[in-house]
Amino acid sequence: MAGVEKKSIDPASLKMIEKAASDEVSLAFDRAAALKPCPIGAEGSCCSNCSMGPCRIPLPRGREETPEEKRRRRGVCGATAETIAARNFVRMIAAGTAAHSDHGRKVTEVFLATARGKTPGYEIKDEQKLLQLAMDFGVEIGDRSNEAIATDIGQIALNEFGKQEGELLFLRRAPLKRQELWRRLGVAPRGIDREVVEAMHRTHMGVDQDYQNLLLQGTRTALADGWGGSMMATELQDVMFGTPAPVFSQINLGVLKEDEVNIIIHGHEPQLAEMMAVVAQDPEMAQYAKSKGAEGINLAGMCCTANEILMRHGVPIAGNFLQQELAIVTGAVEAMVVDVQCIMQGLADVAQCYHTKIMTTDPRAKIQGASHIEFDEHNAVESAKAIIKAAIDNFPNRGKNVQIPKEKSDLIAGFSHETINYLLGGIFRASYRPLNDNIINGRIRGVAGVVGCNNPRVTHDMQLEMVKELIKNDVLVLQTGCAAMASAKAGLMVPEAATEYAGHGLASVCEAVGIPPVLHMGACIDNSRILMAATAMVKDGGLGDDISDLPVAGAAPEWMSEKAIAIGQYFVASGVFTVFGVTWPTTGSKELTDFLFKDLEKLYGGMWAFEPDPIKAAQLMISHIDKKRKALGIDKARERVLYDMAMRRELEAV
Ligand code: BF8
Numbered sequence: 094m095a096g097v098e099k100k101s102i103d104p105a106s107l108k109m110i111e112k113a114a115s116d117e118v119s120l121a122f123d124r125a126a127a128l129k130p131c132p133i134g135a136e137g138s139c140c141s142n143c144s145m146g147p148c149r150i151p152l153p154r155g156r157e158e159t160p161e162e163k164r165r166r167r168g169v170c171g172a173t174a175e176t177i178a179a180r181n182f183v184r185m186i187a188a189g190t191a192a193h194s195d196h197g198r199k200v201t202e203v204f205l206a207t208a209r210g211k212t213p214g215y216e217i218k219d220e221q222k223l224l225q226l227a228m229d230f231g232v233e234i235g236d237r238s239n240e241a242i243a244t245d246i247g248q249i250a251l252n253e254f255g256k257q258e259g260e261l262l263f264l265r266r267a268p269l270k271r272q273e274l275w276r277r278l279g280v281a282p283r284g285i286d287r288e289v290v291e292a293m294h295r296t297h298m299g300v301d302q303d304y305q306n307l308l309l310q311g312t313r314t315a316l317a318d319g320w321g322g323s324m325m326a327t328e329l330q331d332v333m334f335g336t337p338a339p340v341f342s343q344i345n346l347g348v349l350k351e352d353e354v355n356i357i358i359h360g361h362e363p364q365l366a367e368m369m370a371v372v373a374q375d376p377e378m379a380q381y382a383k384s385k386g387a388e389g390i391n392l393a394g395m396c397c398t399a400n401e402i403l404m405r406h407g408v409p410i411a412g413n414f415l416q417q418e419l420a421i422v423t424g425a426v427e428a429m430v431v432d433v434q435c436i437m438q439g440l441a442d443v444a445q446c447y448h449t450k451i452m453t454t455d456p457r458a459k460i461q462g463a464s465h466i467e468f469d470e471h472n473a474v475e476s477a478k479a480i481i482k483a484a485i486d487n488f489p490n491r492g493k494n495v496q497i498p499k500e501k502s503d504l505i506a507g508f509s510h511e512t513i514n515y516l517l518g519g520i521f522r523a524s525y526r527p528l529n530d531n532i533i534n535g536r537i538r539g540v541a542g543v544v545g546c547n548n549p550r551v552t553h554d555m556q557l558e559m560v561k562e563l564i565k566n567d568v569l570v571l572q573t574g575c576a577a578m579a580s581a582k583a584g585l586m587v588p589e590a591a592t593e594y595a596g597h598g599l600a601s602v603c604e605a606v607g608i609p610p611v612l613h614m615g616a617c618i619d620n621s622r623i624l625m626a627a628t629a630m631v632k633d634g635g636l637g638d639d640i641s642d643l644p645v646a647g648a649a650p651e652w653m654s655e656k657a658i659a660i661g662q663y664f665v666a667s668g669v670f671t672v673f674g675v676t677w678p679t680t681g682s683k684e685l686t687d688f689l690f691k692d693l694e695k696l697y698g699g700m701w702a703f704e705p706d707p708i709k710a711a712q713l714m715i716s717h718i719d720k721k722r723k724a725l726g727i728d729k730a731r732e733r734v735l736y737d738m739a740m741r742r743e744l745e746a747v
Contacts, residue, residue: 097125101415103582105346105498109419112496116555120418120447121439125549128677137178138681143298145169150177152681159528164178169297178682179304180296182309182658182689185678187292190314192434193618194285194322196362197329198254203364203470204329205247208240214368214473216392218245218335220413222511250325256284263320267624268631270639271668275316278696280309280666282317286730289314304685304746308398312666312697319663323619330401334367337404337507339516345579346416347501348409348426353391354382356484357411357420360432361616362583364393364402365454365468368477369430370406372483378481385488390481395420396435397574397616404615412582413554414576414653415547418443424495425526428484433458434470435654448490452480454520504586508571508612510625516606525626525633527606528569532644533635535730536598538567539718540630542664543622544576545649545657548675555707556650556674561585562711565612567596568718574617576649585611620660623647624667637725641668641698644721646714650674661701665689668698670717672710677703 100122113120127692133139133151142665152158166174180212197407207215217223217239223246227234232245253261260281264272264736275281282288292314295301331337349355356373358366371429372378373392382390385569385582393411402408411420414435420426421443428450429440441462444451454476459465466483468476511523518524531537541563547553560580563570572580580586585594591603595610603610614622625640627640636643647664649657652673679685694700704710722728 097550097552098716099552100394100549102557103345103500103554104515104577105421105500106412106416106553108496108498109346109422110348113419113422116446116494118281118422118443119439120443121415121437121549123524125440130550133681135676135678135683137181137679138170138174139197140168140177140180142180142296143170145733148172148470148725150174150681171422173302174682175685176302176307178679178685179307179311182685183307183314184290184296185655186315186662187289187296189654189656190285190318190322191289193318193326193659194254194289196618197285197326197431198251198468199362200326200329201247201250201254201573204333205244205251206470207333207524207636208243208247210240212473214371215333215470217332220334222328222336223332226332227467229266233656253321253325254285257287258283261285261317261321263324264316265626266512267320267667268628268639274697275666278309280313280316282313282321284318285321287453291422300393304682305444305688308688309599311662315659315662316666318659319621319624319667323618324624327615327621329690330363331509332625334363335405337509338509338512339505340404340407340507341503341505342403342407342409343501344412345501346420346423346508348391348393348411349420349423349497350391351425351495351497352388353392354385354387354485354488355393355426356481357393357395357426357429358402359395359397359429361397361434361618362432362435362455363398364434364470364473365430365477365480366398366402367405368473369481370402370408372474372477372481375478381482382485382488385485385731387485387488395429396546398432398722400574400577400616400619402611404509404613407506408503410578410581413547413578415549415553421447423447423497424448424492425497427491428452428480430454430480430484431458431460434656436460442682446491447494447628448487450483450487469507502582502584504581504613505588505609506581506586506613508608508614509620510614510629511718513626514629516608520567522536525629526555529630529635530631531602533727534726534729536567536602537569539644539646539722540569540571540599541645541714541718542571542573542620542669543650544573544617544620544647544660545652546575546654547579548651548653551651551675551705553583555582559587559648559707559711562708563714564595564599566711566715567599569599570713571614571623572611573614573619576651577613581613585609586613587723616655617660618687620664627667627669639668639698642716642721642725642729644725645669646717647671648673648710648714650710665693665699665701666697670702670714673705674703674705674707674710676705713722
């Protein structure tokens, strides 16, 4: 894993990696090459949860361990390899859930303040979704104002985080069979914060020392993310900022402009980015930019904040996780404005070599060496203006060492669960019926979610290979996060990509509906949209009565974040086969790894797998999809499909 031969498959990134080398700037790629990953930590065999250790109990290398070695392989307290690896794994889930859910809480607070009229500049944009939420939460609608309804919803939503008893309200959105399974296994989350706290408690020294029992709490915590904190963030953001609908935009470092003030907004929470997207259009700001010698203001996104404002406003994306430092290396970025999560501390060092200002905006995330301009949602317009002005003021400091790669690609984003519903079924009969029908008749083999990060331990954007393999085999791909950006950069998120890259069956459906074969569903919290899409497929009928019956699979081929582990676990517990690349964090315990890879299927119908080769991983997903098709009795239908011209014409006529 230490020596990655090719740093990126993205030409724009490769150019900037080269420029960084000639500018003598150190990047994450260089630090990854210089820092060998700790093999003991990587396999989950290091416990640092108390000061009797850290206890490092690695597996013997290159041979099976003897029973005697296994008996002796224990921490000072006697903790086994199973307990240690499970504790570490559950703590990753807890941290990932905390990150998504603290984002969800912040959005909920802003939502409630908006309902109460305390955040000028924000409004309730999607009334239909507001009313849907009112029904989900049992809030009276009648002839009450949107603000009154939203106030009740906001209070109930906020309560979901601190609730101590009962179960999360969004669980009721899942297929009935799934809900019953969660209740039977005791993993239905009570309150979001409670599950994170209990996970931390049970992984403390001397508490839960049965790996299967630890994993029960890990699962309950992960479900509190997917069907709790993340779903809350997605839903309330949609109500406030609008539910995404198809929108055209562009992606890659080539979206930066030579003659304009380039401001990159990076992180995860969209409140500030939304306001910046509005304020950047303000003629007063444009005038101010002109006064400093710039032709205008060019706002571009990075990481999941980028996905949020792309989905709702078509704001272009400068790049994904491993491009954050590279954007600064162009020498053309006046300000990188960051909120929370996935922001490398290395940005501050890289920025020292150019004129870029790193501006932190959230009291929860400050970086030494960055300037801090706090964003206040109660005074959002003024806060956004102050940040944009500071960026404009930096334009005259731009040096001569500027090189903006030409590469940028078109994409269509905005495929929320609701949009897919409309696109497939039409406004008056919105449904997933056409998708289910095309799965049943075999034109579409199945559906895959390919999500997650970049990781310098593997070639940047190599997940593209997986996505191409899937669509070539007629698997419709749904994407979020940085994975979505890799596909968009390679031109897979335009309708024409169906003809060029997809198998005949999938291409024929995409051409008939006018959609790309790879659909951008948003940021990482929007994996909740994929849960809703899967549930809609179950509810539409013909593909079994639970998510675990569907011919679907999930993957995060370049994962790096604890959030990815939380996401994977809630997908597995929702019934989805999920394969991760890069490295697997529990290999120090064969028993635990077998439990995650095999036994979970008996409990949840979904399980984990690890395969670092993206093509082989895609094939695992396709095999799983075929297994599910067979169980549903629709494998034969697919074999009968011969894609001759007559069939294509018939489809096009539909
Ligand atoms: O939440 S995909 S690198 S940016 S963690 Fe981070 Fe991973 Fe990107 Fe978004 Ni998700």
